[in-house]
Amino acid sequence: MTKVEAIIQTSKLEAVKDALHEAGVEGMTVLEVRGHGRQKGHTEFYRGREYTVDLIPKIKLEMILADALVEKVVQAIVTAARTGKIGDGKIFLSKIDEAIRIRNDERGEGAL
């Protein structure tokens, strides 16, 4: 099993969600986050005061997948979230040892 964490632009959430459903992903966690990579922030002036936006709003998606599905899902996210500009986001993959469904103690990929 693999944990997929994807940081994407807020405007791409709907498109990515649709693509993930299309790819067969049934469940995901969506988080509102703030941060920056190379994109950094910028400064606005409002009423004579500086208003610095150093952390940019992003959406983070998290999902645990059966290994067989991972590459298809990564491609789905990349295709749906890409604009080609700085700030499109990143995808992180990590291995998961076990999954347990609390309701019936089912384990492994069946619990996903």
Next chain:
Amino acid sequence: MTTASLSSELRDLYTEETARIQQQFAATGDGRSAVQQRTRLVETITRRLWQEIVSPDEHAPTGFTLAALGGFGRSWLFPHSDVDILFLHAGKDSDARFQDHIRRFSQEMWDLRMKVSPATRTLAECDRFDASNVEFTISLLDCRYLAGDRELFERLHNRVIPKLVMREAQPLVQSLADVTRSRHAKYGNTVFHLEPNVKDGPGGLRDYNVAGWLSLISAMDKLRDWPDPKTLLPFSTRKQFDSALDFLMSVRCFLHLRQGRDDNLLLWESQDEAAARKIGCPDTEVIDAAGWMRVYFGQARSVHRVCTQLLEEIPAAWSSLYRQFQQWRSRLSNADFSVVDGLVYLQQPHALHDPEMLLRMFHFIAMHGLRLSTTTEYRIEQVLPSLAATPPRGAELWLYLGEILTQPHAADALRAMHALKLLTLLLPELKLIDALVVRDFYHRFTVDEHSFVAIESLHRLQPSQSEWDQRYSQLLSELERPELLYLALLLHDVGKGTPSTHHVQASLEIAQSSLARLDLDPSERETVLFLIGSHLEISATLRRDIFDPATIRVFAEKMETHERLKMLTLLTYADIKAVNPDALTPWKAENVFQLYIAAFNYLNHSVDERLEADSDDSHLAQIRMLVPTAGKKLKSFLEGLPKRYLAAYSATDVLAHAEMAGKLGQDPIQVQLERGRHWFELTLVTNDRPFLFATLAGVLAAWGMNIVKANAFSNQAAVVVDTFYFTDRFRTLELNLQEWERFKRSIVGVLMGETDLDRMLRDRLRSEKPGIAKVKVDTKIDFDDTCSARSTLVQVIAQDRPGLLHRISSSLSQEKCNIEIALIDTEGQMAIDVFYLTSHGEKLQPEHQQRIRSALLQSLESD
């Protein structure tokens, strides 16, 4: 009989009887009968166990008693309620003697799968008030004899409890009030949840109990004995209360049986089934879930109303602190209304037949955050039928409604009006969303309550200390017409009450009739409709990339003016916040504000794009429609004005300006003075000339006026439209109508060179002592060449003071600048003035900008 065979017999009895009660409830839906039957069943079982475990004689042994407490004591045992019992014994010695009996008794009850909550106390322990366990003392108020030493029980019931209540009435009531208030706060202080809790939610069974306990303690304190339960509440309230109790009992029974546990949440699936089975209202016509929930809210609202009225009235009688607070509130009494214990009474009840008095009363409530007394509510209900024949409408109604909406406790007043059906009498369109449940995964409240919570959340901005609330609060304080924003919030979701799948469009259509009823003028109407029609616009834009200039441009162009942008930002903030307490995350609050700033700056930096009078702009179309014959004259007036001009003025204003421009041949200086809601408005139309804007600012300063905002525009033919919004610091114009003409003449006189402005200013400055600034604002001057194709923007931020605008604009004119557009604003003690400048029709050269900067700094620092 052995204990084992008794257990088996009682288990069979409990199982069979429970099944029978369930079947009977399924057939009749009668909750009151079901809880009474379960109470009798549990009583039978407890007595049998007593005879088997404690004493074969039901009324023995001496010095040991079994009593029912809490819900069991009230004979309200719902299918999965806890069974609260008290083992009362005479003294400490008997504790050890009966310990084994208590253990075995409780064990047997648990084995029967009853959730028993046993308490063991002596009389002395019952007599002790423990502030950390108020629940126990309260549960004693419902105690009832079951088995054992009756004399011991009677000592508890007839002597200990009345004495305890009389001695501890004040802390008891205070604790009960505190617990109830915090319980209400946990549920957002409202009955109108989409999925309410029928036990603990406001208007639920717990509120019914609290009303009973408060009345009981109050009566016991007066009578020094147990009162007759029938006399606890007035007859009219009791009748309404009984009906609500029957309904709520049936609903809770239904939920317990449906869920198979003590679950009191009325979830959507349960609502569907309850409606299909007509739970609690068997005689009504077939209704859908939304209709059934309206019945629920009606009943819960009446329970909540009585409970909160008693919460105001009764604690006040004991607490000296609360008394002081209430006495302070009673000072709010005036010739029309008296305030007693936070409740409003009429000084002259017959005056209520005057609709104006009725509206004034709700304005009074909105201002001070008070509640209506039961008597006043009753009197209002009496006059409503006659009011329904000729309800107030038009400007008179809007005058009062607008005032109510802007008061700090507006939402409380609106809720009170709504509960009495007065609000829907005045604005029948709101009937569509009365207690309306619209199911989604985000909203917590009914549609009407959502609108009230939204209004409330804006009023709560001002006292809030949170960073985001303060930012939004600042925006709110800058609004010229906040009442229009509040009205838009009240109406923004009325379309949800129609079958339409596009509720925004439906809300717009329905709101038209409300606005017509209130007789709003066209520009007010346009603003409210804009807000309703755009109320999802910011949320939609937040789904785009708000760091993309194209997104900002499209959004800002839809807003057109700063004022609309501010209003829509606030409406969005309130709308999201009213969805549920967690909906407005700091992430969202910051994104909304980020969008606001970007759009605000865009509007500031793009205002001088020129208008083409032949274009098919929607404002132009509206103006042409108003006066189809104005054609050529209008075209020549509009040609070359900035696009922002049309957004800043209503169609009627534009036509008035065009007319003034048309008269310039006869009279070269056209002046119009009006008094607005917050400030005076001076409009001047004339041919452009050097120092015009500076001179006007100077005349106003010389008259002691404080300029709050100003606009300056000019068209291709160099006709200027300057508007100054100012407050009359010395009330010269406000108190002396004859001064209006002298004021206008003095403007013309100065512009014609007949009056010496410098002398006027010297006279004014001589008579005024310079004030001490509360907040020091550093002067800041910024130039921007990039935001306009034809002008250079200069933004001057400085300490606000009399004559400031005159100084700045005079310096600009002395530096041979032409002021193409001026956007003048004031934020507290900070003046923020933006000018679009040209010199000989071109942008300013860098060295020219440097000279202007020096001149401005010199002028602003020479005090």
